[in-house]
Amino acid sequence: MASKTKPDATTTKSEARIGIPADCRIADVGDLHRQLREAVDAPQIVLDGAAVERVDTAALQLLVVFQREVAKRGKQMNWAGVSAPLHDAASQLGLAQTLALPAKQPA
Amino acid sequence: MAKILAVDDSASMRGMVAFTLRSAGYEVSEAENGQLALDTAAASRFDLVLADVNMPVMDGISMVRELRARPDYKGVPILMLTTESNTDKKMEGKAAGATGWLVKPFDPEQLLATVRRVLG
Amino acid sequence: MSTISVTQFHKVFFEESLEGLDAMETALLALDEGGDAELVHSIFRAAHSIKGGAATFGFPEMAAFTHEAESLLDQVREGRRAIDKPIIELMLRTVDCLRGMFERAQGGQPLADASSEELKRQLAAAVGREVPAPTAKVAAKPAASNGWSIKFRPHAGMLAGGNDPLRLLRELAALGQLVVEAQLDRVPTLDALDPSECHLGWHLTLTGAATREAIASVFEWVEDECDLSIEPLVAAAPPPAPAVETDAAPAGAGAAAGTTRSAAASSNDAGSVRVGIDKIDSLIDLVGELVITQAMLDQFREDFDPSRLSMLQEGLAQLARHTRSLQESVMGIRMLPIGSVFNRFPRLVRDLSQKLGKQVKLELVGEHTELDKTVLEKIGDPLVHLVRNAIDHGLEIPEKRRAAGKGDVGTLRLEASHRGGSIVVEIVDDGAGLNREAIINKALQKGLIKSAEGISDEEVGELIFQPGFSTAAVTTDLSGRGVGMDVVRRNVVDLGGNVAIKSRPGNGTTFTITLPLTLAIIDGLSAGVGDECYIVPLVSIVESIQLPAEAVRSVTGGGELFRFRDEYLPIVRLHQQFGCATARQKIEEGLVIVVEADGNRVGLFVDELIGQQQAVVKSLEANYRRVDGISGATILADGSVALIVDVAGIIRLQARRKAA
Numbered sequence: 001m002a003s004k005t006k007p008d009a010t011t012t013k014s015e016a017r018i019g020i021p022a023d024c025r026i027a028d029v030g031d032l033h034r035q036l037r038e039a040v041d042a043p044q045i046v047l048d049g050a051a052v053e054r055v056d057t058a059a060l061q062l063l064v065v066f067q068r069e070v071a072k073r074g075k076q077m078n079w080a081g082v083s084a085p086l087h088d089a090a091s092q093l094g095l096a097q098t099l100a101l102p103a104k105q106p107a
Numbered sequence: 108m109a110k111i112l113a114v115d116d117s118a119s120m121r122g123m124v125a126f127t128l129r130s131a132g133y134e135v136s137e138a139e140n141g142q143l144a145l146d147t148a149a150a151s152r153f154d155l156v157l158a159d160v161n162m163p164v165m166d167g168i169s170m171v172r173e174l175r176a177r178p179d180y181k182g183v184p185i186l187m188l189t190t191e192s193n194t195d196k197k198m199e200g201k202a203a204g205a206t207g208w209l210v211k212p213f214d215p216e217q218l219l220a221t222v223r224r225v226l227g
Numbered sequence: 228m229s230t231i232s233v234t235q236f237h238k239v240f241f242e243e244s245l246e247g248l249d250a251m252e253t254a255l256l257a258l259d260e261g262g263d264a265e266l267v268h269s270i271f272r273a274a275h276s277i278k279g280g281a282a283t284f285g286f287p288e289m290a291a292f293t294h295e296a297e298s299l300l301d302q303v304r305e306g307r308r309a310i311d312k313p314i315i316e317l318m319l320r321t322v323d324c325l326r327g328m329f330e331r332a333q334g335g336q337p338l339a340d341a342s343s344e345e346l347k348r349q350l351a352a353a354v355g356r357e358v359p360a361p362t363a364k365v366a367a368k369p370a371a372s373n374g375w376s377i378k379f380r381p382h383a384g385m386l387a388g389g390n391d392p393l394r395l396l397r398e399l400a401a402l403g404q405l406v407v408e409a410q411l412d413r414v415p416t417l418d419a420l421d422p423s424e425c426h427l428g429w430h431l432t433l434t435g436a437a438t439r440e441a442i443a444s445v446f447e448w449v450e451d452e453c454d455l456s457i458e459p460l461v462a463a464a465p466p467p468a469p470a471v472e473t474d475a476a477p478a479g480a481g482a483a484a485g486t487t488r489s490a491a492a493s494s495n496d497a498g499s500v501r502v503g504i505d506k507i508d509s510l511i512d513l514v515g516e517l518v519i520t521q522a523m524l525d526q527f528r529e530d531f532d533p534s535r536l537s538m539l540q541e542g543l544a545q546l547a548r549h550t551r552s553l554q555e556s557v558m559g560i561r562m563l564p565i566g567s568v569f570n571r572f573p574r575l576v577r578d579l580s581q582k583l584g585k586q587v588k589l590e591l592v593g594e595h596t597e598l599d600k601t602v603l604e605k606i607g608d609p610l611v612h613l614v615r616n617a618i619d620h621g622l623e624i625p626e627k628r629r630a631a632g633k634g635d636v637g638t639l640r641l642e643a644s645h646r647g648g649s650i651v652v653e654i655v656d657d658g659a660g661l662n663r664e665a666i667i668n669k670a671l672q673k674g675l676i677k678s679a680e681g682i683s684d685e686e687v688g689e690l691i692f693q694p695g696f697s698t699a700a701v702t703t704d705l706s707g708r709g710v711g712m713d714v715v716r717r718n719v720v721d722l723g724g725n726v727a728i729k730s731r732p733g734n735g736t737t738f739t740i741t742l743p744l745t746l747a748i749i750d751g752l753s754a755g756v757g758d759e760c761y762i763v764p765l766v767s768i769v770e771s772i773q774l775p776a777e778a779v780r781s782v783t784g785g786g787e788l789f790r791f792r793d794e795y796l797p798i799v800r801l802h803q804q805f806g807c808a809t810a811r812q813k814i815e816e817g818l819v820i821v822v823e824a825d826g827n828r829v830g831l832f833v834d835e836l837i838g839q840q841q842a843v844v845k846s847l848e849a850n851y852r853r854v855d856g857i858s859g860a861t862i863l864a865d866g867s868v869a870l871i872v873d874v875a876g877i878i879r880l881q882a883r884r885k886a887a
Contacts, residue, residue, distance in 0.1 A: 025182060026181050026182035026386050026387065026422070026423050027178065027179055027180070027181045027182055027183070029422045029423070030422065032422075033417075033420070033422045036417065037417055037418065040417060056182065056386070056391045056393055057386060057391050057392045057393045057425065057427070058182065058386045058391075058422055058423055058425070059422075060393075061414070061420075061422070061425065061426065061427055062420065062422045064409075064411065064414065064427075065414050065415070065416070065417050065420050066417055068411070068414065069416065069417040089393055092393060092396050092397055092400065092407065093392065093393055093396060093407065093409060093427070093429075094407035094408055094409035094429065095409050098409065098411065116276070117240075117243055117276050117279070117280060118239050118242075118243050118501065119236045119237075119239040119240035119243055119280055119284065120236075120240075120276075120279065120280060120283065122236050122239055123233060123236045123283065123284075126235075126236075161271075161272045161275050161276070162272075163269075163272070175387070175388070181386075181387045181423055182386055182387055182388075182389055182391070182423070183389055184389040184390075185389055190275070190278065190279055190282075198451065201388075201448070201451055201452070202451075204387075204388055204389075205388070205389075206388055206389030206390050206448060207389075207390070207447070207448030208448070211279040211282060211283055212279065212282030212283035212284075212290070213283065214233060214283070215233065224394070224398070225389075225394070227394055227397070
């Protein structure tokens with residue numbers, strides 16, 4: 001399995017920054033779920049998906065649910081980075097727009 | 108490279124599967140029945156498990172059921188190696204948590220195609 | 228991938244299948260005696276494995292044949308049919324037929340023949356299908372349209388089961404132009420979400436030439452795990468394709484047609500051994516120990532200080548210990564349980580006793596006793612011969628047994644055990660014992676003995692091992708198959724063992740086969756004769772003694788005898804036997820090693836004893852030529868060659884000299 005780095009989350013009073021791990025799949029999304037629940041009320045939310053190598057439907061569904069939760073609160077989530085695998089997977093599942101992914105970055 | 112666990116009581120079938128997959132660059136561990144497979148799968152996490160159905164000590168279906176119940180193996184593809192005559196077994200295997208199946212007889216190319224399909 | 232060919236697995240497939248057939252046969256015979264349902268499962272499992280392997284490894288005829296047997300077994304397994312004598316008989320014939328197929332497969336010959344085809348028909352008829360079901364597939368119309376509308380909603384558990392919609396959608400995208408619209412109407416709140424459950428759905432539009440079948444095959448594994456509809460795009464809709472999925476064809480029928488069979492058993496027939504993982508693990512452990520010891524000893528290379536002598540000695544002792552263990556473990560790899568040979572007897576005994584109208588109970592003891600693979604392969608025929616012999620001659624028909632005050636059912640016991648450095652296999656029957664009268668008459672008639680007077684029971688027993696003894700009158704072709712007991716003994720002796728017989732008149736006969744644990748290494752005593760060194764196998768040695776000159780008596784004809792305990796033994800001077808010029812001549816200056824083989828003893832005269840050692844046996848025949856009285860050669864620690872004395876051979880030579 002690809003290396004599993006702990007998602008690093010830094011929550012300051014103004015900004016919650018969440019890094020999505022390289023291997024982000026169903027067996028390990030529990031951690032990310034917990035972090036997202038903690039971050040949902042932060043005034044500024046930044047997701048960093050630059051490190052993502054492997055991702056599955058479970059992980060993307062979690063991000064979609066989070067995005068909707070954030071939107072419900074009238075806020076916006078921003079992407080600090082989106083890796084190609086993350087972008088491809090989201091597009092394939094028809095979720096890229098919902099997740100407000102920036103246009104695909106050159107690999 | 109992805110790690111694969113090949114479970115079959117038949118040494119020739121297991122040998123063919125393991126050899127084919129290793130030749131394609133996968134890291135392969137072998138087990139000759141369900142119980143040994145569970146032990147091996149506990150020691151390290153595999154990206155794919157290929158399991159025969161009819162085996163002594165512990166059959167493939169019981170093995171799938173136990174393996175799938177482990178949090179580590181949530182979502183990990185587990186394929187049953189089965190024969191056509193076992194249509195019921197396919198469904199029984201699915202109900203136990205198998206991802207899919209590979210129908211015997213298969214040749215090395217079919218095996219690799221299926222493994223690549225599952226591992227992406 | 229052309230480098231991967233299934234043919235390289237043929238050998239393993241053959242081996243495990245033959246083992247499977249043995250297991251099937253054993254289980255069938257146990258069922259015949261009223262065994263339980265678990266037996267049926269194990270029989271089914273064996274047949275099933277053979278079928279799967281045969282189809283995979285390119286033997287479609289065998290797969291098709293086994294398929295019929297499997298179907299019948301399946302009916303039994305599922306309780307749709309009771310197991311009865313005719314089915315057991317049919318299955319036993321199936322086992323035999325498959326063995327024949329494997330034999331032909333190993334020879335690269337066509338597998339099916341008239342008898343296998345006939346048996347296949349009988350199996351099919353028993354299943355209730357006179358003709359194998361036609362395998363023609365319904366040619367599904369290529370139900371193409373210019374596109375498909377697919378509605379796909381996974382059930383909650385699909386993700387955990389390993390089927391990721393992401394993969395399925397990627398596969399669909401590979402079939403044409405895919406437009407994806409995710410359905411988010413059922414997603415829960417962040418707090419309520421179980422992230423391992425799936426709450427998404429998709430509406431998909433696939434345009435291109437993809438057929439319905441191609442799309443359905445993408446979803447093949449998840450039919451039970453999702454709601455799915457596949458509809459042609461409305462615009463140019465052809466009539467809806469029939470929702471007929473063709474049934475899978477029976478295995479073997481045309482299966483693996485693309486796989487070619489190579490002529491197996493070509494040059495690559497060096498034989499292989501299947502080794503248990505535990506044995507391999509212990510080898511790896513030992514090698515690990517050796518590496519540690521080596522590292523320890525390595526310290527002394529750079530820096531040796533006499534004060535560390537004891538450490539060096541300890542290291543060397545450790546090295547010796549580990550080397551010995553490693554040797555034992557490596558030898559252990561060649562050791563296989565004798566059960567694989569014993570397994571063929573239940574069937575043999577059943578068939579033979581039925582044919583002869585005798586009732587025989589077979590007892591197998593010590594099946595787990597391990598023997599060297601080579602010994603194991605060669606001991607089968609002698610054992611078969613002795614078992615046939617016991618049923619044919621030893622055990623009586625029920626009337627005779629009753630008349631002798633015994634039960635109707637005779638007992639035949641095969642027992643293997645370790646005894647010292649040897650393996651002992653006993654074939655014990657509770658029949659009538661040897662017919663002394665008939666044997667003596669036959670021996671007289673054959674000129675093997677001159678008179679019946681004073682012949683002990685042991686000597687009578689020995690007579691049946693004499694070449695030329697067996698004839699149809701005493702040994703029917705049933706037990707003999709034209710081969711006499713002399714051949715049995717010769718075969719066993721060739722393996723470094725021997726056969727002895729003990730008869731209990733009215734109560735039965737016991738044949739005792741003694742075999743060496745391994746052929747590759749022997750424990751021996753090395754003895755000097757002139758400039759040469761000879762190894763005498765320890766197992767043959769009774770005692771070594773020094774004789775005063777007056778203890779030896781010359782006999783007419785040039786032989787020498789000496790008194791040992793209460794018998795006179797001939798002396799064999801090894802220097803004469805093997806022509807060593809510089810050896811000691813006087814009896815009192817050398818030593819006599821009393822050796823025994825096949826119940827006979829002689830004294831070997833040598834110069835001196837050098838010491839006890841293990842000898843790795845090298846074939847003299849393979850490296851030089853056969854020499855009478857020598858069973859092989861070995862290489863000594865100093866690099867010189869020593870010859871290993873063939874005690875049984877020397878005793879035979881001595882007996883021949885005496886007779887001449």
